[in-house]
Amino acid sequence: MPTPASPDRPATVPNADRGTPDARRLTDAVTRLRRALRASIRSDYPWETLPMAQVELLQVLAEHSPARIGDLATRQRLATSTVSGLVGQMITSGLVARATDPGDRRVSAVTLTDAGHAQLAAWTRAHERRLDTALTRLDTADRAAVRAALPALFRLAEHLDDSEH
Known part of the structure; x- marks a missing residue:
């Protein structure tokens, strides 16, 4: 498990200095993000039970x-x-x-x-609030890095979609 970040100690990035391929590191990061978000959303918003x-x-x-x-x-x-x-x-x-x-x-x-629209909107708002809270805990440079990576991540998703067809 990575070490939590603090002002004195940056978060540990698994496999960062071990020559691990980018695809593996990205897989690890995406998996951890999904798991952390899923776990935190259910503890912060106990009503959220939608699979x-x-x-x-x-x-x-x-x-x-x-x-x-x-x-x-x-x-x-x-x-x-x-x-x-x-x-x-x-x-x-x-x-x-x-x-x-x-x-x-x-x-x-x-x-x-209408209930489906409402449930999806509530799910989206809850996740956005949770992510926003986590993003505010990052320093300015990390927030900028996340923001800068978003277009490339969307393009990566498109390439993954294209490769399936």
């Missing part, structure tokens, strides 16, 4: 709605049966609704409900 797979489906539906189950599965790189099960759970929770696809009456399409 990440459902959050990701809500995010996709917020951008691409209505959507067929097969299209959601393709976008999320999941099996159709997995997405169908998640959608079933989300219908039960009132987060999404299933209706006949206007383009093809034989197929159903999934849309976000």
Whole structure:
């Protein structure tokens, strides 16, 4: 586990001086960020029980709605049966609704409900507050480095998406 940063002691960066490939270090950093955010959000906001797979489906539906189950599965790189099960759970929770696809009456399409929009907005606000708090604890140089890295991280994500097609 890394050593927490303090004014006298910078945070320990795993594998920083051991010749570890950048891809490995980035994998470690992303994994740690996701784990830390997931753990902290549940302790700071105990109401947050939405599984990440459902959050990701809500995010996709917020951008691409209505959507067929097969299209959601393709976008999320999941099996159709997995997405169908998640959608079933989300219908039960009132987060999404299933209706006949206007383009093809034989197929159903999934849309976000008002409750789904509200839950996604609350999830987003909670995560933004948590990250904002953590970012304010960084020194100016680290905050600038994070900000400067964001465009490259988005491009990296695009390249990862492109490599799958």
